[in-house]
Amino acid sequence: MLSKKAGLPFYDADDFHPKKNVEKMQKGLPLDDEDRTPWLEKLSDEMVDWEENGGAVLACSALKVDYRKILRRNGVQIHWFFLKGDEALIADRMQQREGHYMPVTLLSSQLETLELPRHATTIAIDQTPEKIVEDIMSDLKNNKAVSSFGIIGMGVMGSSLALNLAEKNVKISVYNRTLQGVEEDVAKKLVEAHPEVKGILPFDKLDEFVESLEQPRKILMMIPAGQIVDQQIARLLTFVDKGDVIIDGGNSFFEDSAKRQQYLQGYGIHFVGMGISGGRDGARKGPSLMPGGSPEGFDLIGPFIEKIAGKDPNGKPCLHYVGPDGAGHFIKMVHNSIEYGEMQVLAEIYAFMRKGLGISVSEIVKTFQKWSNQGSGSYLMDATLAILTAEKDGELLLDNILDVAGQTGTGGWAVSTAAKYGVPYAPLTAAVTARLISTHKEVRGSMSQTYPRQAEKIDQKEILGALKGAYQMARLVNHEIGFSLIKKVGTAENWGLNLSEIARCWTNGSIIQSSLMEKLSGVFKSSDCLMASAVLKERFEKDSKDLAEVVGAGLKAGVAMPVMSAAINYFYGMSTGQSAANLVQALRDCFGEHGYRLTDDASGKVHRNKWMKK
Numbered sequence: 001m002l003s004k005k006a007g008l009p010f011y012d013a014d015d016f017h018p019k020k021n022v023e024k025m026q027k028g029l030p031l032d033d034e035d036r037t038p039w040l041e042k043l044s045d046e047m048v049d050w051e052e053n054g055g056a057v058l059a060c061s062a063l064k065v066d067y068r069k070i071l072r073r074n075g076v077q078i079h080w081f082f083l084k085g086d087e088a089l090i091a092d093r094m095q096q097r098e099g100h101y102m103p104v105t106l107l108s109s110q111l112e113t114l115e116l117p118r119h120a121t122t123i124a125i126d127q128t129p130e131k132i133v134e135d136i137m138s139d140l141k142n143n144k145a146v147s148s149f150g151i152i153g154m155g156v157m158g159s160s161l162a163l164n165l166a167e168k169n170v171k172i173s174v175y176n177r178t179l180q181g182v183e184e185d186v187a188k189k190l191v192e193a194h195p196e197v198k199g200i201l202p203f204d205k206l207d208e209f210v211e212s213l214e215q216p217r218k219i220l221m222m223i224p225a226g227q228i229v230d231q232q233i234a235r236l237l238t239f240v241d242k243g244d245v246i247i248d249g250g251n252s253f254f255e256d257s258a259k260r261q262q263y264l265q266g267y268g269i270h271f272v273g274m275g276i277s278g279g280r281d282g283a284r285k286g287p288s289l290m291p292g293g294s295p296e297g298f299d300l301i302g303p304f305i306e307k308i309a310g311k312d313p314n315g316k317p318c319l320h321y322v323g324p325d326g327a328g329h330f331i332k333m334v335h336n337s338i339e340y341g342e343m344q345v346l347a348e349i350y351a352f353m354r355k356g357l358g359i360s361v362s363e364i365v366k367t368f369q370k371w372s373n374q375g376s377g378s379y380l381m382d383a384t385l386a387i388l389t390a391e392k393d394g395e396l397l398l399d400n401i402l403d404v405a406g407q408t409g410t411g412g413w414a415v416s417t418a419a420k421y422g423v424p425y426a427p428l429t430a431a432v433t434a435r436l437i438s439t440h441k442e443v444r445g446s447m448s449q450t451y452p453r454q455a456e457k458i459d460q461k462e463i464l465g466a467l468k469g470a471y472q473m474a475r476l477v478n479h480e481i482g483f484s485l486i487k488k489v490g491t492a493e494n495w496g497l498n499l500s501e502i503a504r505c506w507t508n509g510s511i512i513q514s515s516l517m518e519k520l521s522g523v524f525k526s527s528d529c530l531m532a533s534a535v536l537k538e539r540f541e542k543d544s545k546d547l548a549e550v551v552g553a554g555l556k557a558g559v560a561m562p563v564m565s566a567a568i569n570y571f572y573g574m575s576t577g578q579s580a581a582n583l584v585q586a587l588r589d590c591f592g593e594h595g596y597r598l599t600d601d602a603s604g605k606v607h608r609n610k611w612m613k614k
C-alpha cells in the first residue's frame, strides 16, 4: 500500500536472504551477525541503484545499530521508520502469515537483539494498514529534512566540495552568511551558476539550513580558522541535536580542534576536525581527506566523504581517519609544512638557475620537465611549470607578480609545535622565515641599494649536473622531517598514527602529491625513518653531495637558499657523531651554571665553578 501511495517500488529484505540463511531460520535457528552481514551489505549495494532510480520502500529487520550502519554505508539518503508493536501482536500477525519460512519461535530472539533506533520516526502497528500508510506519508510530507549533508561557507573550498558531493548524488544543503550589501544570496548564486549540477539546496538562514538536514545531521564548516569557527559552532548549537556531527574542514590549529571536540561532546555532538587538501581543483575533483576526532562522527560521515575523495594509484580513496582529538588537523598542519618546504625549494632552485646561473626561463622549464619525467614529478612541479609558461602581454606573468608571499597559520603553528615536542625543523622554519622576509619589501629594496651583491661567476658546467640531485635531496630531507614530526607527536599523544597510510592519503588529491610520496608510502611500511632506510641510503649519500655543492655555489652567486641550506645542515647535523654541542653546553654552564654531562659518565650533571679567571 505504501509503495503504491508513494509511487515507489517495494522490496522485502527477506527476499534477499541467501539460501543458507533461509534454511537456518526454517530450522528455528536465529541468524547471527556473520549470517546477516553479507545480506545487509547486498541490500546496501542494491539501495544505491534504487536511489539512482528515484527511491524505493524497503522493509527490513535492521535490528542493531551496526546493521543500520551497514545499510547506510554507501551514503544513500534514508528515511527511517520504526514499526513498533508488542511481542504478542507481532506473534499473532506472524501466525496468520502464510508461506513464510520464519517460525514464530524466532520472534523472541529478534526482540532480544533489537536496539531501538534513535533517528527514526516510530509508527505504532496496532492501527489499520491505511492509518499506518497515512502516518508514514504525512511524516514524509512534513519532513523538512531533505538533504543528507550540509556545508557552511561557500568560498573557494566549500563551493567546490558542495558541487563534488552533489555530482556524486549526495543531496546537500549549503549555507553562507549574509552581509547586507556585501555578501548576499551567496549560496543561491552558487546553485544558479551551476544549473548542470542537481541536488543542492541553498540557504541564507542557518535555522532553515539545519532543519533541511536529515538526522543525525552532518554539517561541514569550510570557513577561516580561529574564533570564527567557535562563533559558528555557538550559532549552530542553537539548532542541532544530540547525535549530530559537526565537521571543521578548514585549516584549524589542532589543539583548538581537540578542545572543540571535548566541548561538543558535552552537548552530545560528534566533532570531526578534518584536514582537506587539494585547493579548488582537488575539492572539486577529488581531495585528500584527513579526518580526526570523534570516531562515531567519522563513522557517520565516512560513506559520504569517501565518495568525493581522490583515488590513490591502487584506486583506494585518499581518505584516512588519522586518529582521535585534533589528529586530523595536526596531520593537515604537517602536510602544509611539507608544502611550505616544497614550494620554497622550487623557488630557490628557480632563483639560482635564473639569477645565479643566468639560465633562461624556457631552459628552466625544459629542465624541470625533464626532472618530472625522470621521477621527480609532483603537483607543485606541474604548477610551477604552468606558472613559468604563463604570459601576459607577451611577458612572463611571474615577472609582474609582487614578490611578497602570505601565510595563513599552519606553517607557523608547525614551527612552534616542532619546538614544543623537540623536533628539529630547520627547513620549515627557514621556509616560514623566507615568507616573512618577503613581506619586508621596502626594506629589502633599500638594503639592496646599500649592499649591492658582487656575485661570483659560477661555472655552469660543473654545477648543472648537481642540480637535480640537490633538488631531490632537499625534498627528501623536507619529507623526512615532516614525518619525524608526525612520529614524535603521534607517539607522545598516543594517537597510533600510521605513517604509510598518511603518505598514501597524500598520493592524490593533495597539493603535495608526487612520485616521491608514492615511494614513501611504500618505504614507511618497513621503516619510520627515511635516513635509516636501506632503500634510500644510496640516494642520501649521492644527493647530499650535490646539495652541498649547489648550496655552496648558490651562496657564492649571492642567491639566498634558506631551505636548501637548512636541509643540508640538517643532514650533516643528524649524521655527525661528535658535534660541537659540547662547546655550547660548556658555555651554558660557564655563564648560567646549567651543568654538563661527561662523555664517560652521562648519568648526572656536573658543574665547574670557575671557568673564567675574572
Ligand SMILES: NC(=O)C1=CN([C@@H]2O[C@H](COP(=O)(O)OP(=O)(O)OC[C@H]3O[C@@H](n4cnc5c(N)ncnc54)[C@H](OP(=O)(O)O)[C@@H]3O)[C@@H](O)[C@H]2O)C=CC1
Binding pocket: 152, 153, 154, 155, 156, 157, 158, 176, 177, 178, 179, 183, 186, 222, 223, 224, 225, 228, 232, 249, 250, 251, 252, 276, 277, 278, 279, 280, 408
Ligand atoms: N583555499 C585552499 O586551498 C584551502 C583552504 N583550506 C581552508 O578551508 C577554509 C576555507 O578556505 P577557503 O574556501 O579557501 O576560504 P574563502 O575565503 O574562499 O571562503 C571562506 C568562507 O568562509 C565564510 N566566512 C568568512 N568569515 C566568516 C564568518 N565570520 N562567519 C561565517 N562565515 C564566514 C566566507 O563567507 P563570505 O563569503 O560571506 O565572506 C566564505 O564562505 C579555511 O580554513 C582554509 O584555510 C583548506 C584547504 C585548502
Ligand SMILES: O=C(CO)[C@H](O)[C@H](O)COP(=O)(O)O
Binding pocket: 251, 276, 277, 278, 279, 336, 339, 406, 407, 408, 409, 410, 411, 511
Ligand atoms: O591548506 C592549503 C593547501 O593545502 C591552503 O591553500 C592554505 O591556505 C595554504 O597555507 P598558506 O595560506 O599558509 O600558504
